[in-house]
Amino acid sequence: QITLRESGPTLVKPTQTLTLTCAFSGFSLHSTEVGVGWIRQPPGKALEWLALIYWNDDKRYSPSLRSRLTITKDPSGNQVVLTMTNVHPVDAGTYYCAHRSAVTGEDPFDYWGPGTLVSVSS
Amino acid sequence: SYEVTQPPSVSVSPGQTASIPCSGDDLEDKSVTWYQQKPGQSPVLVIYKDVKRPSGIPERISGSHSGNTATLTVTGTQATDEADYYCQVWDLSTVVFGGGTKLIVL
Numbered sequence: 001q002i003t004l005r006e007s008g009p010t011l012v013k014p015t016q017t018l019t020l021t022c023a024f025s026g027f028s029l030h031s032t033e034v035g036v037g038w039i040r041q042p043p044g045k046a047l048e049w050l051a052l053i054y055w056n057d058d059k060r061y062s063p064s065l066r067s068r069l070t071i072t073k074d075p076s077g078n079q080v081v082l083t084m085t086n087v088h089p090v091d092a093g094t095y096y097c098a099h100r101s102a103v104t105g106e107d108p109f110d111y112w113g114p115g116t117l118v119s120v121s122s
Numbered sequence: 123s124y125e126v127t128q129p130p131s132v133s134v135s136p137g138q139t140a141s142i143p144c145s146g147d148d149l150e151d152k153s154v155t156w157y158q159q160k161p162g163q164s165p166v167l168v169i170y171k172d173v174k175r176p177s178g179i180p181e182r183i184s185g186s187h188s189g190n191t192a193t194l195t196v197t198g199t200q201a202t203d204e205a206d207y208y209c210q211v212w213d214l215s216t217v218v219f220g221g222g223t224k225l226i227v228l
Binding site for chain 2: 037046047048052061096105106107110112114115
């Protein structure tokens with residue numbers, strides 16, 4: 001079955017770079033029509049999509065955060081890494097990674113990780 | 123950038139029907155996905171492509187789409203349905219979430 005798990009620092013300082021890893025099993029990013037996305041949620045607020053990477057290395061970013069984000073996939077095909085530069089307190093929240101079967105243009109995120117909570121403070 | 127709009131909250135009595143709208147310009151040209159999120163948990167996919175229900179999601183949760191408004195309907199609402207519900211669409215290969223609606227079961 002498909003599982004995903006996020007990992008990374010629980011606390012980062014303002015202006016630092018945040019690096020998060022999504023490790024998954026039950027599928028591979030070597031398989032066609034598969035994608036992994038990152039979504040975050042500030043405490044008490046709504047979901048916000050950040051980035052998405054596909055099996056063919058196609059990458060998509062939130063227009064509002066594009067300049068600060070980089071998404072990459074591990075050569076093993078079982079991990080995805082998201083980096084966010086120049087973090088600030090507004091970037092605090094729970095960060096989720098999620099699986100997408102990209103057979104059609106509007107397929108959903110059908111499996112989600114448990115999330116990892118990130119705080120930003122000096 | 124594209125936006126979809128949801129009411130902050132919807133209230134319903136147990137056993138009654140709750141309807142949660144999601145609206146946006148040109149939404150009639152897009153398919154809508156719905157996620158349910160309970161406190162302290164990850165979102166769960168409940169409806170995709172407007173009306174499709176993943177396995178394991180009860181039939182009393184359904185979706186519809188007419189014009190520029192999509193609607194998530196919960197019939198025979200139970201206390202366990204109390205959660206935040208988010209609509210989501212694809213716009214130019216990017217992902218857009220609505221602001222979420224808290225379903226309150228009175």
